[in-house]
Amino acid sequence: MGEIIVVTSGKGGVGKTTTTANIGTALASEGLSIILIDTDIGLRNLDVVMGLENRIVYDIVDVTNGNCRLKQALIKDKRFENLYLLPAAQTKDKTAVSPDEMEDLCRELKDDYDYIIIDCPAGIEQGFYNAIAGADQAIVITTPEVSAVRDADRIIGLLESSDLRNPKLIINRFRPRMVRQGDMMDIEDIVDILAVDLLGVVQEDDRIIVSTNRGEPAVMNLISPAGEAYRRIARRIRGEEVPLMNLEESYGIMNKLRRLMGLC
Amino acid sequence: MLLEYINRVLGKAASSSRIHARERLRLVLVHDRANMSPYFMNQLKEDLNNVIARYMVIDFDKFEIVLDQSDKVVELKTSVPIKKIRRDYMDRVKKSS
Numbered sequence: 001m002g003e004i005i006v007v008t009s010g011k012g013g014v015g016k017t018t019t020t021a022n023i024g025t026a027l028a029s030e031g032l033s034i035i036l037i038d039t040d041i042g043l044r045n046l047d048v049v050m051g052l053e054n055r056i057v058y059d060i061v062d063v064t065n066g067n068c069r070l071k072q073a074l075i076k077d078k079r080f081e082n083l084y085l086l087p088a089a090q091t092k093d094k095t096a097v098s099p100d101e102m103e104d105l106c107r108e109l110k111d112d113y114d115y116i117i118i119d120c121p122a123g124i125e126q127g128f129y130n131a132i133a134g135a136d137q138a139i140v141i142t143t144p145e146v147s148a149v150r151d152a153d154r155i156i157g158l159l160e161s162s163d164l165r166n167p168k169l170i171i172n173r174f175r176p177r178m179v180r181q182g183d184m185m186d187i188e189d190i191v192d193i194l195a196v197d198l199l200g201v202v203q204e205d206d207r208i209i210v211s212t213n214r215g216e217p218a219v220m221n222l223i224s225p226a227g228e229a230y231r232r233i234a235r236r237i238r239g240e241e242v243p244l245m246n247l248e249e250s251y252g253i254m255n256k257l258r259r260l261m262g263l264c
Numbered sequence: 265m266l267l268e269y270i271n272r273v274l275g276k277a278a279s280s281s282r283i284h285a286r287e288r289l290r291l292v293l294v295h296d297r298a299n300m301s302p303y304f305m306n307q308l309k310e311d312l313n314n315v316i317a318r319y320m321v322i323d324f325d326k327f328e329i330v331l332d333q334s335d336k337v338v339e340l341k342t343s344v345p346i347k348k349i350r351r352d353y354m355d356r357v358k359k360s361s
Contacts, residue, residue, distance in 0.1 A: 182280035189286045
């Protein structure tokens with residue numbers, strides 16, 4: 001029996017799709033069978049982040065409309081044969097799928113796969129309710145900014161009133177240097193305010209853009225700090241106790257100099 | 265500006281916008297979360313009534329609670345019309361505690 005996890009945030013651009021792709025790929029690399037579902041109908045992107053955009057024949061709306069069988073719409077990943085993508089439709093809108101249809105779809109997949117990871121659209125409208133309809137568990141993504149944390153708080157409230165209690169938090173695009181300078185909220189500030197369990201912290205990493213350019217999730221890159229953070233998150237999802245990454249490495253020349261001079 | 269830069273180079277948190285962010289967020293969330301659903305407001309009203317009833321009899325129909333939001337604070341304001349105060353309230357409080 002698999003587990004259905006929805007990745008959500010409220011605010012757009014905080015890294016839902018990147019997180020979905022990376023967690024899914026990391027879990028698949030450990031030999032688990034994974035389905036990624038893109039529910040951002042009209043604005044699909046999980047396909048390009050995964051580098052699978054050229055293989056799409058059918059999409060989620062084709063499945064719910066009965067134009068094809070569910071298995072026909074699943075796209076096998078390039079790297080792992082136990083990883084599949086169910087893409088969103090690009091030409092329809094969020095009402096093309098209903099919460100009931102989503103639930104049926106999730107139930108159909110649940111027996112055959114270890115994890116089904118759902119990429120939720122931004123916002124709190126119909127698309128959000130579709131995405132969470134079949135989920136057993138939710139992951140909320142935020143960045144250390146006032147606007148993103150505020151939206152995360154709203155989403156946590158909506159998840160709880162939809163019976164998705166105890167969502168887990170990922171703090172994305174974290175910049176340890178700015179925290180040290182006193183210009184960014186720290187991990188405990190955010191966890192304290194939102195009062196939810198922390199699943200992981202992913203630091204800002206230029207390689208994420210490179211990995212999206214190439215269509216290769218960052219977990220495939222062994223020197224990417226974000227990739228390492230996502231690999232750890234994947235292990236935590238499986239129930240392993242994994243410490244947070246050391247975010248206190250050297251932050252460039254000025255800091256090294258400062259440390260040499262004994263100023264910190 | 266220059267001082268801020270020097271402090272920054274020296275690693276001192278001079279500007280500390282972190283504190284601003286945290287405090288603004290706290291306040292904005294109090295406001296956001298204060299949009300309680302009518303269900304919870306009613307629940308709160310009944311709970312309050314149960315506590316107050318140990319001391320006095322109130323007019324429940326005219327009992328009002330509202331969340332009053334100003335710029336800086338959110339307050340719970342109540343208006344509790346009293347019908348009578350129990351003579352035996354001391355005993356009742358002792359018994360129930």
